[in-house]
Amino acid sequence: MAQPQVLARPKVTTMAAKRRQEALTGYMFMAPALVIFLVFLIIPIGAAVYLSFTDWNGITPVFDEGAYEQVGLDNYRDLLLGEHTEADGRVVKATTRQRDFFISLKNTTYYVLGVVPTQTLLALILAVIVNQRWLKAKGFFRTAFYFPSITSSVVISIIFMWMFTRGGLINTTIGAVFSGYDSNSFVNWLDDPRGVIHIILEQFGVTRANVGDWASNRSLGLTTWEWLSGPSVTMLTIMILNTWTTIGTMMVIFLAALQNIPSSVYEAAAIDGANAWRIFRQITVPLLRPTTFFVVTLGLIGCFQVFDQIYVISSGGPAKTTLTVAYMVYQNGFNRSAMGLAAATAIILFVIIFAFTLLQRLFVSERANV
Amino acid sequence: MTASTTTAPHERRSPLMTALTVVGWTVLIVFAALEIFPFVFTVANSFKCLPAVQSYPRSIIPVPPFGAECQTETGAARSPGEVSGAVTFNPTLEGYEEIADANLPRWLYNTAIFAVAITIGRLIFDSLAGYALARLKFPGNRLVFYTILGTMMVPAIVLLIPRFIILKELSMLNTYQGLIVPLAVDAFGIFLMKQFFESIPNEIEEAAMVDGANRLTMFFRVVLPMATPALTALAIFSFQGAWNDFLMPLLILSGDSDLWTLTLGLSFLRGAYGETLRWHAFLAGSVLTTLPLALIFFYFQRYFVEGVSYSGLKG
Numbered sequence: 001m002a003q004p005q006v007l008a009r010p011k012v013t014t015m016a017a018k019r020r021q022e023a024l025t026g027y028m029f030m031a032p033a034l035v036i037f038l039v040f041l042i043i044p045i046g047a048a049v050y051l052s053f054t055d056w057n058g059i060t061p062v063f064d065e066g067a068y069e070q071v072g073l074d075n076y077r078d079l080l081l082g083e084h085t086e087a088d089g090r091v092v093k094a095t096t097r098q099r100d101f102f103i104s105l106k107n108t109t110y111y112v113l114g115v116v117p118t119q120t121l122l123a124l125i126l127a128v129i130v131n132q133r134w135l136k137a138k139g140f141f142r143t144a145f146y147f148p149s150i151t152s153s154v155v156i157s158i159i160f161m162w163m164f165t166r167g168g169l170i171n172t173t174i175g176a177v178f179s180g181y182d183s184n185s186f187v188n189w190l191d192d193p194r195g196v197i198h199i200i201l202e203q204f205g206v207t208r209a210n211v212g213d214w215a216s217n218r219s220l221g222l223t224t225w226e227w228l229s230g231p232s233v234t235m236l237t238i239m240i241l242n243t244w245t246t247i248g249t250m251m252v253i254f255l256a257a258l259q260n261i262p263s264s265v266y267e268a269a270a271i272d273g274a275n276a277w278r279i280f281r282q283i284t285v286p287l288l289r290p291t292t293f294f295v296v297t298l299g300l301i302g303c304f305q306v307f308d309q310i311y312v313i314s315s316g317g318p319a320k321t322t323l324t325v326a327y328m329v330y331q332n333g334f335n336r337s338a339m340g341l342a343a344a345t346a347i348i349l350f351v352i353i354f355a356f357t358l359l360q361r362l363f364v365s366e367r368a369n370v
Numbered sequence: 371m372t373a374s375t376t377t378a379p380h381e382r383r384s385p386l387m388t389a390l391t392v393v394g395w396t397v398l399i400v401f402a403a404l405e406i407f408p409f410v411f412t413v414a415n416s417f418k419c420l421p422a423v424q425s426y427p428r429s430i431i432p433v434p435p436f437g438a439e440c441q442t443e444t445g446a447a448r449s450p451g452e453v454s455g456a457v458t459f460n461p462t463l464e465g466y467e468e469i470a471d472a473n474l475p476r477w478l479y480n481t482a483i484f485a486v487a488i489t490i491g492r493l494i495f496d497s498l499a500g501y502a503l504a505r506l507k508f509p510g511n512r513l514v515f516y517t518i519l520g521t522m523m524v525p526a527i528v529l530l531i532p533r534f535i536i537l538k539e540l541s542m543l544n545t546y547q548g549l550i551v552p553l554a555v556d557a558f559g560i561f562l563m564k565q566f567f568e569s570i571p572n573e574i575e576e577a578a579m580v581d582g583a584n585r586l587t588m589f590f591r592v593v594l595p596m597a598t599p600a601l602t603a604l605a606i607f608s609f610q611g612a613w614n615d616f617l618m619p620l621l622i623l624s625g626d627s628d629l630w631t632l633t634l635g636l637s638f639l640r641g642a643y644g645e646t647l648r649w650h651a652f653l654a655g656s657v658l659t660t661l662p663l664a665l666i667f668f669y670f671q672r673y674f675v676e677g678v679s680y681s682g683l684k685g
Binding site: 019022023024025026027028029030032033034036037039040041042043044045046047048051058062063122125126129130132134135140141142143144145146147148149150151152153154155158159160161162163167168169172173244247248249252253256301304305307308311312326329330333339342343346347349350353354357 | 391394395397398401402404405406408409411412415424427428494495496498499501502503506507508509511514517518521523524525526527528529530531532533534535536539551552554555560585586589610613614616617620632633636637640647649652653655656659660663664667671674675678
């Protein structure tokens with residue numbers, strides 16, 4: 001009995017040494033990535049949370065004595081409730097920041113509500129058509145749709161600005177087709193703060209003046225009428241831009257998923273006598289569900305963070321109607337020297353995105369179990 | 371390209387099917403035109419004189435004389451009708467000359483340096499990390515993996531301010547390394563490489579180990595050559611991302627115009643021009659910014675599409 005144990009011992013130590021060696025190699029391989037992640041990602045996340053509880057202005061070096069003071073939840077209260085506590089303990093109502101925040105949240109929400117469903121639906125329809133067996137030149141269409149996705153947001157923004165200027169390509173082309181649309185009635189795409197819903201309501205004779213008193217009720221710094229504005233014309237232009245850019249990526253993702261569905265599934269359904277529409281509704285759509293959720297999540301995360309296009313095209317204007325939450329973070333931090341406030345805004349944005357992603361996840365797993 | 375089907379596979383050509391086919395083609399052609407025409411018009415107008423851009427934005431056929439002068443001998447701008455009609459125009463390089471004078475070559479040079487450096491960084495560091503997570507057992511590897519995965523959810527805008535502070539404290543603002551180092555590793559790349567290494571069999575590495583190769587040598591001599599498809603996809607995504615990035619250069623390089631990238635330079639130029647935008651120069655700049663990526667795209671198209679498809683399938 002004793003002999004095998006004696007024999008086994010050296011083997012055990014080599015195993016342990018080997019394992020230690022492997023762990024060491026593992027850490028060595030991970031080291032560059034870990035260092036960069038730690039310094040430029042993990043620590044910054046912690047710092048962002050910490051700064052959101054201070055009143056740092058972003059100009060005084062952050063490690064200087066008295067560069068900032070702890071203000072507790074004041075930044076968050078400023079943004080969400082429109083109040084903060086002064087040094088002497090008085091609670092002060094100040095709604096400017098709250099109003100700006102909810103304007104940006106409203107704008108971002110309309111943006112997301114407009115872009116995400118549109119691009120997802122269009123991408124799905126295009127992918128289904130491109131995937132049809134009768135279609136020739138699949139490669140051409142895939143390339144055509146995907147090409148805008150490789151172009152930088154700044155370039156796309158410049159191209160769209162040029163196309164949508166008042167006397168530009170879009171207006172004059174529409175004018176060439178419809179004789180009633182001339183330079184007097186041209187839509188001022190890049191500088192029109194009117195809300196799209198307001199414009200539509202106006203067509204039916206509904207205006208702020210005659211809609212009733214409820215429209216003047218204020219909640220979260222905005223009147224009900226303001227909440228119901230819809231995206232402004234300028235925001236709509238940026239929404240068209242983003243939808244136009246992203247459709248291609250989403251289409252390619254859908255197309256890959258469609259091609260992954262084995263044709264035997266369709267053949268079985270056809271033998272059972274299902275028609276094309278039923279097959280689409282009851283086989284294609286359910287099988288695409290994980291992909292759809294992936295595409296929607298991707299869209300949500302991207303849209304909630306919209307920044308580049310706003311920076312290049314409108315800087316938040318006209319009349320703050322393209323002010324988005326992400327742009328507000330930048331503006332507060334770098335133009336208005338309110339880094340603490342900007343950090344708090346960024347954290348709220350993160351929580352919103354996180355909540356949506358989580359909701360999506362829950363929704364997916366729930367539906368998958370049915 | 372597989373020719374799988376989504377319709378019932380029986381070949382009945384009912385009138386309804388014919389109608390659907392026509393509708394399908396129409397939808398595709400309309401959308402393809404919508405996606406492509408902005409680029410066609412951009413290229414055409416980048417070769418026009420400024421007044422022609424404003425008066426005849428839709429003329430797209432270049433006709434001689436090439437290299438048209440946009441000014442008369444006295445220096446006055448020639449009228450748009452002299453250099454363009456409704457359909458044809460006389461191409462000129464004025465827009466390109468103007469954007470070159472606005473320091474575009476420098477931006478191009480900077481962008482290339484950043485994009486190449488960031489891509490090389492990711493190829494090495496992402497694959498090292500991905501390999502460690504896929505093949506090597508070390509305490510805490512799951513924690514590391516889930517942390518990295520979790521960081522993918524953090525929006526760039528949240529990191530904006532603290533990254534700015536850290537780079538400032540490290541004296542890396544307005545330097546090449548300030549943009550390169552933070553972006554030299556990315557979570558998506560690590561994830562991509564980990565998935566790839568898990569998908570290839572272990573036997574070759576085991577054989578190399580028996581031969582006494584150490585892990586690092588084996589990694590570079592044996593493992594990486596096998597990973598060429600994944601590395602190509604990673605290289606393309608990294609290069610494209612770095613080339614097009616705007617937010618990080620804006621944060622890190624704004625203060626030194628010698629370091630501006632193409633996206634940064636173009637956007638600041640737009641600010642400098644104010645209301646009177648020199649569109650022919652802007653469009654020329656847009657074309658030059660897009661051209662390198664377009665060439666890469668057409669050459670490596672398969673990898674672009676496969677990479678995107680892959681990212682979707684794992685979801």
